Amino acid sequence: MARFTPAPGLEEALARMVAPHVQRIAHQVEMEAKRLAPPTKQWVTMADDHVRPTHVSAQGQEVPGNLRFTINSMAWDRRHRGLGAKTYMLAPRDQSSRAVANIKNCRCTTHKDPQGIARNINTGQPVITGKKVTVTVSARGPLVVEAEVGTVYPGNLVADGAHFMARGAAIVAARR
Template sequence: MTSYRPKSGLEAAIARLIAPRVQQITEQVAEAARDNAPPTKTWKSQGDALVRPEHRAADGQEVPENLRFVVGSPAYDQQHYGAGPHQQLREPRDPEGTPGATVNCRCQTVSDPDGIARNIHAHPVTVSGSRIVGVVTCHGNRVVDSEFGTDKDDAARFMGRAIDEVARRLRR
């Protein structure tokens, strides 16, 4: 029986040689994630005395486009329509909302096509012995809910699709 023992430090040397390629792949995943990331939308009230208190509180709330805004329910709607303390609305005047939250609402949404994408970053790979780690991060309000979905909203899977796309290209 023959046995082979690599020279001490060979695995770490190979890892250092491979690290630049892993960095390229990490950058490709980040770029694909930016391409797949949904826009964000921001709730904007008119900012005047006629704005409902719940909508004033929602003003400036930014969420990924595939998710719903979380807006307070008026006390009347809680008492008479069985609404909880908050409603999840796709947009101002959402037909699924209660009347006190939607009727005569003058609020608007403002879309930002790069709202999530601008917060996706590839970080320098780290090499520790024979281990190489590439990291892509995404920061923002409710990005995890956007990626995986909620009980009411579908998953965007922008990070998951990015990994799938890059892996598919590498297999060719």
């Protein structure tokens, strides 16, 4: 029969009390996501006169480790290998890209940055709206959404998602 009516301001006070706890949980999600995030990789040429123009254009291109570089196609590959304007390579000399001319005698390498994505994952400050506490864990940067959920390149080349944000959240949820 009796009905509990919170004193004015009580729910807001409670929200403020639990906010640091919610933020600690969000911070744990951030730490797990950082641990699970793929590295980024950068296309590096020999930077001499022999680098083919399609790879000169690729110099410095940086993508998440589970994704592909986007390289200008060579005419021979377009004509004989059915490639479009772009060729999608996991790494230099990647045969799965179906290129032949564009990988022949290539001397390019990649430079990996293990923290390339992790360093851009952050936990925000708690936002209290009435009796609700929200803390956002976010990942920013080029292609982070594709790195998380995956993508499909022309030619049906599938890149699986790394699901580092979703898996990070699931791990923390399973602890509770």
